[in-house]
Structure formats: C-alpha cells, structure tokens
Amino acid sequence: MDATNDSRLAGETVRLSRAAFVVGLVALGGAVAYGTAHPDQFFHSYLLAFMFWNGLTVGSLAVLMLQYLTGGAWGISIRRELEAATRTLPLTAVAFLPIAFGMHSLYEWTHADAVAHDEVLLKKAGYLNAPFFLFRAALAFAIWIAIAWALNRWSREQDSSADHRAVDRKLQLLSGGGLVAYALTTTWTAVDWVMSLEPHWFSTMYGVIYMAGQGLGALALATLAVVRLSKTRPVSEFLGGRHMHDLGKMMFAFTMFWAYVTFSQYLIVWSGNLPEEISWYLARFRGGWGWVGLAVLMLQFVLPFLLLLSRRANRDPRTLTLAAALVVLMRFIDLSWMILPAFSQGHFRIHPTDLTVPLALGGIWAGLYLRNLAGRPLLPVHDPGFEEALAHGRD
Amino acid sequence: MSGPKLYGLMAEFENPQDLVEATRRAREAGFTRLDAYSPYPIEALTEALDIHDRKLPAVVLGGGILGGLCGYALCYWTTVVNYPLVVGGKPYHSAPAFIVPTFETTILFAAFAAVLGMLGLNGLPMPYHPVFNSPRFALASRDRFFLCIEARDPRFDHDETWAFLTKLGPRVVMDVEE
Known part of the structure; x- marks a missing residue:
C-alpha cells in the first residue's frame, strides 16, 4: 500500500496548525496583559491550563509505551498521533516555568510565616520546600523528555531501515522501564503540583487518579485525530472498523478505570469521615462545585460508558468521535473540579481567565501538535506488527 | 422413501479455505438452513455463514x-x-x-x-444431534471440515442439492439421517 501522506492533507494540517498558533498567541497576549495586573488569578488559571495540556502530553507517552510493551494491534493505528503529542514535551517543559515563578501565588507552603505557625507544614517542610520542589519537577521533565526523545528517534530509525529488529527490541525494553518511571513521575508531580495546593490533605490514590485520567485523555485525543485523518490517504487505506472498535473498547476500559480509582478514593474518605480528609471533598461539593462533580461523573464516565457499550456504536466513526470529544472536554472540567476549588474554599467561583489561559496554552500546544503530526509519515509501516494490524482491521 | 428420515446432506472438505468458500457459495445459492463444522474456530466462517447474533x-x-x-x-x-x-x-x-x-x-x-x-x-446441552449419525463426522474434531445443508431448508431437494455440493469440490458427499 502507498503510505505517503496526502499532500493536500499535509497542507491542511499546516494551515490548521498556523491558525491554532495565532489563536494561542492572541489569547496569550490577553492573558499576560491581564496577568501582570492580577498575578494570583493568572497563576490559578495557568496551573489548570498547564495540568490539562501537560496531562495530554504525558498521557500520550504512557499509552505509547503501553502499546510498545504489549504489542497489541490496537495501538499501531494511533502510534503517530501519540508520538506527535509526546514531541510537544519541550513546550510543556518550558510551560512549567511560569509555575516556578508563580509558586508564591499558588502554594501555601512557600509562605515561610504560614509554615512557621503550622505544625503539619513544619513537619512536611523536608519535602515541601521550593528547591526540592523545583528539583523534582526538573527531574520529571528530564525523564519524560529523555524517554520521548528515544522513542521518537528509534521509531524514525524503524521507519527508514530494512533490518530493524534491534530497534524493535530497544523500543520494547525502554517502554517497560519507562512505564515504571511514568508511574513514579506522575505520582510525585500530581502530589507536588496539585495536591500540595491543600498541603494538609493527602491521598495515596491521588497519583493513580491522574494516571487514569491522563491515559483516558490521551487515548481520546488520539482517537479523535485518527478518525479525522482516516478521511484521507494514507490512514483511509488502513483504518478499519475493528481498529475503531479496539480504540472504543480501550477508551471504555479507561473510563471504567478512572471511575474505579476516583470512587475508591471517595469511598475510603467518605467511610472514615475524618476532618483532615473529608475537607477536600467538602470544598468540592459545596457552593455549586457539587454539580460540577456530578457532571464529571455523568459525562466522563456514565455517558461514555453507555455510548461505547455496543459494538455497532464503537465501529461508527461519528459515535466514536462524539464519545472521544466528550471525554477530552470532560478531562478539562474534571481538572477544573480538582484544582479550582482549592483557591475558592467552599465558594463556586470561576474566572474568565480559567478559559482564556487554557486556550492560550492550548492554541500553542495544538499548533505544535499538528505540525508534528504533519511532519512524519502517518503510518508506521515498518513496525513488526503492521501487517498483522492491517489485516486485523479488515474483518 | 422408506427407512429413517433424512436430516440433510453433508460434504467433507480437507482444508478450511475450501469449507469457507463452499459455505459462501451455498449462502449465495440461497440456502439458509446450513451449518459448518471445523476442528477449530475459523473467523471467516462466521462471516461466510452470515451469522448475526443480536x-x-x-x-x-x-x-x-x-x-x-x-x-x-x-x-x-x-x-x-x-x-x-x-x-x-x-x-x-x-x-x-x-x-x-x-x-x-x-x-x-x-x-x-x-x-x-x-x-x-445454542440449545446446549444437546444429548443427540443427527450429524453424528454420519460415521465420518468424528473427523470434524480432528482434521476434516464439514458443511451440512439441512433437509428443512426451503430450497432443499435431495438430488439437486447433492449435485450442488458435489460441484463445490468436496472429498465426499453423504446423506445424514434424522
């Protein structure tokens, strides 16, 4: 089969990428202008934006490694979409810098006077202190970038060489260790960047909730992209009903996994009903936030669950696109529900910047993502499982 | 016809490709009451039999x-x-x-x-099924592939169906008694 990218498709993607850059830069200009006058509000919104877009990036890295490790035919169809997302890591690493500058607006534990009068924060200061926090963030990005760089480089080698058995082996080996590293880095970054907004509260389930959410979001985004790309060559010659069914099933599994870990944390905290634990939920149930939480439950779990239950729905590009788009949107609402109540204890308060700042970062991220996508062949035809994946989609 | 009633006609094939092809042709010829038997699952067979389980x-x-x-x-x-x-x-x-x-x-x-x-x-457990009346059918769990067109098929006619099955290139065609 002819695996070269349709030239019109490439042109369209690049145009779309430019439009995204323009939207992002304009929104960024507005956000920065606003932010210089109201730094606290800006940084609150910025953290949400960063967590959302970085989550999609790192989640893509995880799903990519998961597929290399297990070698399933399902993942070959979204290989290049996931890779394109992982190559935005240098951008999200730079995008972390404003958080480093805005730490004082975000984290109570950076205030020496607050820590001095707080027994708990004093005890936690060995972990929650600015230099160690920045070191951990740098370490996480170094690990992610190194893995993403190697995976993308080897995948390119696989594309261009006839004998790539050594490369296939390396990809698989790195993915095994890389997933362990992913679990550790995602746990500590979720704890550092978001959980420590309320530094008295703690949950050991917290990192897993982020892993489930990131995997879900990344899978949904890649599904959206591949279904859209299947309208033109070369993906149109590859993607079959069974590939879409596989992606739908995988998304179904991830929403269940997300719901499972999210509910587990809630059930344990609810059962214990201890003041230092339940406070986190009270801030997220009171003053209208409860409705947001309910919407997340209904639209990130119940509705996608029902939509993706039937075989026919999974194989229908429109239903699958609808479910995937809903999931990506709800990832944002879910993160809003996790993050924003920390800044407005007990009151429902959202600010226009909670939308414009994510849009600014998102425009730039999407611009880079699309350019990455157009820059490489859309099908990994030299992957050892490619022939099998191609035949797999035909039934 | 005296003696036991006829359940259907069975054709024996040596490989799965022939069975799938014969099944497809039998469906195309308009037969609806037919079943295929194989020692292991063949994915293409489900499609050839046009089974849609709702x-x-x-x-x-x-x-x-x-x-x-x-x-x-x-x-x-x-x-x-x-x-x-x-x-x-x-x-x-x-x-x-x-x-x-x-x-x-x-x-x-x-x-x-x-x-x-x-x-x-599937009607299981099923202590009796006519296909086992054919002595060769035991091979269906070893290395042979069978296609059976049942007598209750509206298009069934003993001699015509026999001729049709013979054209599909089986090893042997046989009667299966009820």
Whole structure:
C-alpha cells in the first residue's frame, strides 16, 4: 500500500496548525496583559491550563509505551498521533516555568510565616520546600523528555531501515522501564503540583487518579485525530472498523478505570469521615462545585460508558468521535473540579481567565501538535506488527 | 422413501479455505438452513455463514441490569429494612457503601447471563444431534471440515442439492439421517 501522506492533507494540517498558533498567541497576549495586573488569578488559571495540556502530553507517552510493551494491534493505528503529542514535551517543559515563578501565588507552603505557625507544614517542610520542589519537577521533565526523545528517534530509525529488529527490541525494553518511571513521575508531580495546593490533605490514590485520567485523555485525543485523518490517504487505506472498535473498547476500559480509582478514593474518605480528609471533598461539593462533580461523573464516565457499550456504536466513526470529544472536554472540567476549588474554599467561583489561559496554552500546544503530526509519515509501516494490524482491521 | 428420515446432506472438505468458500457459495445459492463444522474456530466462517447474533448481547445487558438492581436491593433491604444498623454515623440508606456490592453483582449476573445465555441460545446441552449419525463426522474434531445443508431448508431437494455440493469440490458427499 502507498503510505505517503496526502499532500493536500499535509497542507491542511499546516494551515490548521498556523491558525491554532495565532489563536494561542492572541489569547496569550490577553492573558499576560491581564496577568501582570492580577498575578494570583493568572497563576490559578495557568496551573489548570498547564495540568490539562501537560496531562495530554504525558498521557500520550504512557499509552505509547503501553502499546510498545504489549504489542497489541490496537495501538499501531494511533502510534503517530501519540508520538506527535509526546514531541510537544519541550513546550510543556518550558510551560512549567511560569509555575516556578508563580509558586508564591499558588502554594501555601512557600509562605515561610504560614509554615512557621503550622505544625503539619513544619513537619512536611523536608519535602515541601521550593528547591526540592523545583528539583523534582526538573527531574520529571528530564525523564519524560529523555524517554520521548528515544522513542521518537528509534521509531524514525524503524521507519527508514530494512533490518530493524534491534530497534524493535530497544523500543520494547525502554517502554517497560519507562512505564515504571511514568508511574513514579506522575505520582510525585500530581502530589507536588496539585495536591500540595491543600498541603494538609493527602491521598495515596491521588497519583493513580491522574494516571487514569491522563491515559483516558490521551487515548481520546488520539482517537479523535485518527478518525479525522482516516478521511484521507494514507490512514483511509488502513483504518478499519475493528481498529475503531479496539480504540472504543480501550477508551471504555479507561473510563471504567478512572471511575474505579476516583470512587475508591471517595469511598475510603467518605467511610472514615475524618476532618483532615473529608475537607477536600467538602470544598468540592459545596457552593455549586457539587454539580460540577456530578457532571464529571455523568459525562466522563456514565455517558461514555453507555455510548461505547455496543459494538455497532464503537465501529461508527461519528459515535466514536462524539464519545472521544466528550471525554477530552470532560478531562478539562474534571481538572477544573480538582484544582479550582482549592483557591475558592467552599465558594463556586470561576474566572474568565480559567478559559482564556487554557486556550492560550492550548492554541500553542495544538499548533505544535499538528505540525508534528504533519511532519512524519502517518503510518508506521515498518513496525513488526503492521501487517498483522492491517489485516486485523479488515474483518 | 422408506427407512429413517433424512436430516440433510453433508460434504467433507480437507482444508478450511475450501469449507469457507463452499459455505459462501451455498449462502449465495440461497440456502439458509446450513451449518459448518471445523476442528477449530475459523473467523471467516462466521462471516461466510452470515451469522448475526443480536440476542446474546441483549441477554448479557439484561443480566447486568438485573444484577445491579438485585445487588442494590439486597444492600437496601439488609441495612434499611431487615436489620437497620447505624455504621459510622451514616444514614441507613448510604448509597456510596452500596456501590461496591452493586458493581460486583452487576458483573456476576452479566457473566452468568453470558455463559448460560450462550448455552441456552445454542440449545446446549444437546444429548443427540443427527450429524453424528454420519460415521465420518468424528473427523470434524480432528482434521476434516464439514458443511451440512439441512433437509428443512426451503430450497432443499435431495438430488439437486447433492449435485450442488458435489460441484463445490468436496472429498465426499453423504446423506445424514434424522
């Protein structure tokens, strides 16, 4: 089969990428202008934006490694979409810098006077202190970038060489260790960047909730992209009903996994009903936030669950696109529900910047993502499982 | 015709490709009451036989929903009606505590519905089936592939169907008695 990218498709993607850059830069200009006058509000919104877009990036890295490790035919169809997302890591690493500058607006534990009068924060200061926090963030990005760089480089080698058995082996080996590293880095970054907004509260389930959410979001985004790309060559010659069914099933599994870990944390905290634990939920149930939480439950779990239950729905590009788009949107609402109540204890308060700042970062991220996508062949035809994946989609 | 009634005609093939091809041609010729037998599952055969199962998914869904309702009802009945007990200062009717058993019974009932529904819809257990009247049919669990067109097929006619099956290139065509 002819695996070269349709030239019109490439042109369209690049145009779309430019439009995204323009939207992002304009929104960024507005956000920065606003932010210089109201730094606290800006940084609150910025953290949400960063967590959302970085989550999609790192989640893509995880799903990519998961597929290399297990070698399933399902993942070959979204290989290049996931890779394109992982190559935005240098951008999200730079995008972390404003958080480093805005730490004082975000984290109570950076205030020496607050820590001095707080027994708990004093005890936690060995972990929650600015230099160690920045070191951990740098370490996480170094690990992610190194893995993403190697995976993308080897995948390119696989594309261009006839004998790539050594490369296939390396990809698989790195993915095994890389997933362990992913679990550790995602746990500590979720704890550092978001959980420590309320530094008295703690949950050991917290990192897993982020892993489930990131995997879900990344899978949904890649599904959206591949279904859209299947309208033109070369993906149109590859993607079959069974590939879409596989992606739908995988998304179904991830929403269940997300719901499972999210509910587990809630059930344990609810059962214990201890003041230092339940406070986190009270801030997220009171003053209208409860409705947001309910919407997340209904639209990130119940509705996608029902939509993706039937075989026919999974194989229908429109239903699958609808479910995937809903999931990506709800990832944002879910993160809003996790993050924003920390800044407005007990009151429902959202600010226009909670939308414009994510849009600014998102425009730039999407611009880079699309350019990455157009820059490489859309099908990994030299992957050892490619022939099998191609035949797999035909039934 | 005297003697036992005819169940159908059976053709024996040596490889799965021939069986799939013969099945496809028999479907194209308009036969509807036919079945294919093979020592191992052949995916293309399902498609060639044009089997569309809409019943089992519905049975499993029904089992799951019933299981969920039963699980929740069990929790509700035991902790609210039959033996009201305050646990951890929570109300009797505490939905979060009921979710886990409800989830488990949903899975349990759906799984039972899947297994039992599959057996039931296949008519299993089936102590007697006419195809075993053919002495060669034992090979269907070893290395031969069989296509059987049943006599109750509206298009069935002994001699014509025999001629049709012979044209498909089988090793042998045989009568199967009821």
